[in-house]
Amino acid sequence: MSSDWPLWEVFVRAKGGLAHRHVGSVHAPDQELALRHARDTYTRRLEGVSLWVVKSTDIVASDPEEAGPLFEPAEDKIYRHPTFYDIPDEVKHI
Amino acid sequence: MYTTELSKNVQPIETPEDPALLEAFEARVAADEFIEPKDWMPEAYRKTLVRQISQHAHSEIVGMLPEGNWITRAPSLRRKAILLAKVQDEAGHGLYLYCAAETLGTSREEMIEALHSGKAKYSTIFNYPTLTWADIGAIGWLVDGAAIMNQVPLQRTSYGPYARAMVRVCKEESFHQRQGYEIMIALANGTAAQKRMAQDALNRWWWPSLMMFGPPDDNSPNTERSMRWRIKRETNDELRQKFVDITKPQADFLGLTVPDPELKWNDEKGGHDFGEVDWDEFYAVVRGEGPVAKERITARREAWENNTWVREAAAAHAAKKQAREAA
Ligand SMILES: [Fe+2]
Ligand SMILES: [Fe+2]
Numbered sequence: 295m296s297s298d299w300p301l302w303e304v305f306v307r308a309k310g311g312l313a314h315r316h317v318g319s320v321h322a323p324d325q326e327l328a329l330r331h332a333r334d335t336y337t338r339r340l341e342g343v344s345l346w347v348v349k350s351t352d353i354v355a356s357d358p359e360e361a362g363p364l365f366e367p368a369e370d371k372i373y374r375h376p377t378f379y380d381i382p383d384e385v386k387h388i
Numbered sequence: 389m390y391t392t393e394l395s396k397n398v399q400p401i402e403t404p405e406d407p408a409l410l411e412a413f414e415a416r417v418a419a420d421e422f423i424e425p426k427d428w429m430p431e432a433y434r435k436t437l438v439r440q441i442s443q444h445a446h447s448e449i450v451g452m453l454p455e456g457n458w459i460t461r462a463p464s465l466r467r468k469a470i471l472l473a474k475v476q477d478e479a480g481h482g483l484y485l486y487c488a489a490e491t492l493g494t495s496r497e498e499m500i501e502a503l504h505s506g507k508a509k510y511s512t513i514f515n516y517p518t519l520t521w522a523d524i525g526a527i528g529w530l531v532d533g534a535a536i537m538n539q540v541p542l543q544r545t546s547y548g549p550y551a552r553a554m555v556r557v558c559k560e561e562s563f564h565q566r567q568g569y570e571i572m573i574a575l576a577n578g579t580a581a582q583k584r585m586a587q588d589a590l591n592r593w594w595w596p597s598l599m600m601f602g603p604p605d606d607n608s609p610n611t612e613r614s615m616r617w618r619i620k621r622e623t624n625d626e627l628r629q630k631f632v633d634i635t636k637p638q639a640d641f642l643g644l645t646v647p648d649p650e651l652k653w654n655d656e657k658g659g660h661d662f663g664e665v666d667w668d669e670f671y672a673v674v675r676g677e678g679p680v681a682k683e684r685i686t687a688r689r690e691a692w693e694n695n696t697w698v699r700e701a702a703a704a705h706a707a708k709k710q711a712r713e714a715a
Contacts, residue, residue, distance in 0.1 A: 298496045299703070301487075318553070319487045321496060323706035335483050338476065339560075358426050 301350040302328040304335070306342035314346050322347075405430055417618050422548040425491040433617055436610070437547055438492050440619065442499045445485035446510035449503070452478045453687050454518040455527060463521060470567050471524065477560045484553040491549045504689050512670060513596050515678025522575050522582075522589035528568015530590075530597040530635065536561045537631045538601065546618035569638065576642040583643075590639065591647045598662075599670045601628040607667075632660050 299321040305314035317336045322328035328347040337345070356364055372378050381388055409428050416423065423429055452475050459475065462468035486496055502508035513531055518524065539561065542554040575586035602624040605611060614620040632651070639646050650663035673681070 301490070318484055318556075319490075320483070323703045324709060327702060327706070334476075335480055338473075338480065355426065358424070358428075 299323045302332070302347040303350050303353060304332040305346040305348070306336060307344035308342055310343060314344065317341075319350060320347070414616075417546050417616075420544075420618070421546075422551065423546050424548045432613075433619070434492050436614065436617075436619060437550065438489055438494050441485055441489040441492075441547075441550055442494065442502070443509050443511075445482045445489060445499065446503045446508055447514065448478050448482035448485060450510045450514045450684055450688065451531075452482075453684055454514055454516070455524060458518060458521065458524050461521070462524075467571070474528070474564050474567065477564065481557050481560070484556055485550075488547075488549040488553045500692070504685065504692060506676065506685060509674065511600060512673040512678060513600050515673050515681040515684060516592070516596050517680045519592075520585050520589060522571070522585040523593065525568050525571030525575060525586065526589035526593040528564050528566075529572055529638070530568075530593050531600070532561055532564040532568060533635060534597050534600040534631055536565060537627050537634075541621035541627075544618075544621055572642055572644075576644060586642065587644050590644050594647050595665060595669075598628055598631070598665050599673075601625075601631065603667065603670070604665075629659055632662050636660055 300323070301319050301321055302325075303319050304317050306317050307314045320328060320331040320335055322331050325347065329345060332345050332347050336342075410430055413423075413429060413433075423433075455471060455478075456475050459468060459471050462471050486499060489499060490496060499508070503510070513534075518527070536558065539554050539558050543551055543558055545551045545554065572586055572589075575582045577583075602608060605623045605625045608624055611620065611623055615623070636646060636651065648663045650661060652661055653659075654661045672678075
């Protein structure tokens with residue numbers, strides 16, 4: 295086991311109105327320093343207006359091996375897409 | 389360089405792997421899909437990437453030293469602010485890359501230790517000394533220029549975290565090269581002594597810059613597999629040729645002479661012919677015999693050791709705060 299500081303995932307909101315987006319990670323002993331390191335590492339050029347840091351171990355991820363059973367069922371439910379429906383051309387605004 | 393295989397005696401890794409998994413992996417990579425940390429990957433792919441990405445990270449970190457020692461001597465406040473920002477960027481590049489390598493199961497501690505013990509390699513270019521201010525110009529122009537040439541194709545490398553780190557790095561590198569070239573323009577149009585200084589810097593940095601692309605293709609045993617796995621997207625010689633073709637006219641614009649009597653345009657191949665790199669020198673520097681190799685690692689180690697108290701204080705503060713919150 296390494297004595298590295300915990301790893302934090304960093305999310306940046308590029309500008310108001312946009313969602314926070316994952317940009318990378320930093321090591322830091324606590325939340326406060328994680329934010330400071332994230333700021334120095336990922337926002338040196340006006341890349342953002344807001345930062346989130348989340349302990350990497352707190353993230354629960356889906357298993358790539360299960361991508362099939364998890365995501366494929368959507369493929370045979372094409373009636374969930376608007377293009378599935380035939381609407382005559384003369385009908386407007388729909 | 390940043391990305392070429394510098395250890396010549398790397399053993400081929402032959403672990404028995406599920407042929408079906410391997411085949412699926414190869415197909416994904418061939419279709420230009422990205423591989424992500426939790427995806428299955430062959431052991432050799434993982435090991436090659438850990439070595440390449442950590443070597444790349446070390447290069448960014450050690451790369452701060454030759455320029456860092458000119459920050460206090462920059463000739464104006466403008467140049468000082470620029471150089472400071474550039475060196476800080478290189479620290480950032482190192483950090484993006486260490487994080488990318490960590491997603492493959494290595495730790496920061498392990499990588500730093502490998503660098504400080506001399507076990508890990510980094511780009512040969514940083515074991516040459518920066519003697520004059522013109523060297524700072526030449527480094528930005530040539531060394532960052534060569535780095536860009538190497539890194540642009542890596543934005544499409546098959547390992548997702550590495551590719552994404554490269555996208556960030558490439559966005560930042562362009563300023564590095566331009567500020568260097570601007571220094572060269574100022575010197576090349578300055579006094580006779582300044583122009584001599586610029587020429588001298590070009591003379592000393594030209595060949596080490598060409599070495600940054602790594603050994604010639606016929607002496608680069610892992611290139612074939614790395615190309616197939618899309619870890620590498622262009623060969624050492626292809627990149628070196630591109631670099632020469634782009635850089636020669638830039639030297640002409642400065643009114644400086646590239647120190648290679650064999651360098652001339654070849655109409656037929658649509659590129660320049662150029663002289664042979666001194667590969668004995670290259671391998672000597674790879675072995676750790678570069679002019680300032682010892683100095684560099686000593687500087688790194690001292691920085692790490694002298695700042696131990698900062699890391700300890702931060703950890704102690706975090707522990708205290710946590711204990712108080714738990715109480
Ligand atoms: Fe860099
Ligand atoms: Fe750079």
